[in-house]
Amino acid sequence: MFFASDNWAGAHKSIAERLLAESTGFAAAYGAGDLDKKVEARFAEIFEREVSVFFVATGTAANSLSLASVQRPGGIAFCHTAAHVIADECGAPEFFSSARLHGVPGQDGKIDPAKLAEKIAAFPQTAVMHGRATAVTITQATEVGTVYSLAEIDEIARIAKRDNLPLHMDGARFANALVALGATPAEMTWKRGIDMLSFGGTKNGCWCAEAIVFFNPEQAKEMPFIRKRAAQLFSKSRFIAAQFDAYFQDGLWLDLARHANGMSDRLRAGINASNSARLSWPTSANEVFAVIPKSAARNAVERGAKFYEWPVPPATPELVGPDETLIRLVTSFATSEADVDGFLDCLAA
Ligand SMILES: Cc1ncc(COP(=O)(O)O)c(C=O)c1O
Structure with missing residues (x-):
């Protein structure tokens, strides 16, 4: 992950x-x-x-x-x-x-x-x-x-x-x-x-x-x-x-980018469907920014997920609640559906 x-x-x-x-x-x-x-x-x-x-x-x-x-x-x-x-x-x-x-x-x-x-x-x-x-x-x-x-x-x-x-x-x-x-x-x-x-x-x-x-x-x-x-x-x-x-x-380069973006689409769809996490703003390439409970972030880290917690943009401090954190998820040509689904499971747990 x-x-x-x-x-x-x-x-x-x-x-x-x-x-x-x-x-x-x-x-x-x-x-x-x-x-x-x-x-x-x-x-x-x-x-x-x-x-x-x-x-x-x-x-x-x-x-x-x-x-x-x-x-x-x-x-x-x-x-x-x-x-x-x-x-x-x-x-x-x-x-x-x-x-x-x-x-x-x-x-x-x-x-x-x-x-x-x-x-x-x-x-x-x-x-x-x-x-x-x-x-x-x-x-x-x-x-x-x-x-x-x-x-x-x-x-x-x-x-x-x-x-x-x-x-x-x-x-x-x-x-x-x-x-x-x-x-x-x-x-x-x-x-x-x-x-x-x-x-x-x-x-x-x-x-x-x-x-x-x-x-x-x-x-x-x-x-x-x-x-x-x-x-x-x-x-x-x-x-x-x-x-x-x-x-x-x-066209390998385009196929690889389509795959990376597709994996981000899968993350976006999963986060949209979740009742504990939400997208912090809409994205359309291979990066996803989401607000998730701090407990879910800890859970994901414990399960081996690698991602960065991201600074909250100063113009929108209200984006993130006290028990929440903003994270950045980047997908690539090497991201698998199993990686994405595994991460989404961490949010659900
Ligand atoms: C938008 C953007 N531009 C340029 C770079 C340049 O990267 P590097 O010098 O690490 O190859 C990066 C790397 O993260 C990037 O995200």
């Missing part, structure tokens, strides 16, 4: 086998090998346009270097107040990009467009003392399990583009958002105005595979140098390529 995070899950068998299959022989290093080129071409097919792709090791690196690629002195990058980039990356995006991150509030883990417009206006291009707006970043799926609709991305893009601000998407859970929306990769990104994407594979069945995808290769010109200086250029890059090659084969 592992619901602590999707990166607690191992790697999918097909991806592990592909790594082994690619582990013999020789291939050009530093991204120049045939497999690297094949996978870059595959990204272009998936996104239905020319793209520039840069493999990196972690989601934090993908976010940090994406933001670094568009920064100018005195830059401010806007994100949601609870975004991973501002809350959980130890300042790496600021360290690598030299931009300052500025949090914008909004319901359901999504940036409020009107507040974004206000914040951007507070940092005009001539504001030497305050710094200037230089980028906007959104997370899809969000940190609280919700998903921006295509229309919501359009609205954020419209505001960013009004001031010529590049728009980045943190897609650590890109596949989960995609299948939740039923959109194509192109529809959820460049067709909406996303300029660069942190494309996550690790949480959804890879060993360690993340990529930065630029939809306008012109914007990626400095990236080879930015990545190398950040020590993220892999000599044996073919092993990241191998993971993505298996990940994309026969």
